[in-house]
Amino acid sequence: MRKINFNVQGMTCSSCEVIIERKLKNVPGVEKVKASKSKDSVEVECSDQVQVSELQAVVKDNGYNLNLQGSVDAT
Numbered sequence: 001m002r003k004i005n006f007n008v009q010g011m012t013c014s015s016c017e018v019i020i021e022r023k024l025k026n027v028p029g030v031e032k033v034k035a036s037k038s039k040d041s042v043e044v045e046c047s048d049q050v051q052v053s054e055l056q057a058v059v060k061d062n063g064y065n066l067n068l069q070g071s072v073d074a075t
């Protein structure tokens with residue numbers, strides 16, 4: 001398992017947090033997602049097989065851009 005932290009562009013309210021969390025949780029291999037409007041960030045816990053580009057693509061159609069924060073932490 002690993003943790004991936006993203007800065008998020010496009011979040012405007014708490015409903016955005018819910019949308020992002022639901023979309024990302026539907027990606028196979030994703031275990032946990034925590035989106036925060038106040039921090040404009042999202043933390044994803046997932047298997048090593050999940051690709052960053054896949055996570056970014058899942059929310060792009062909803063108007064959100066995920067930008068990787070630093071490095072990916074393996075847990």
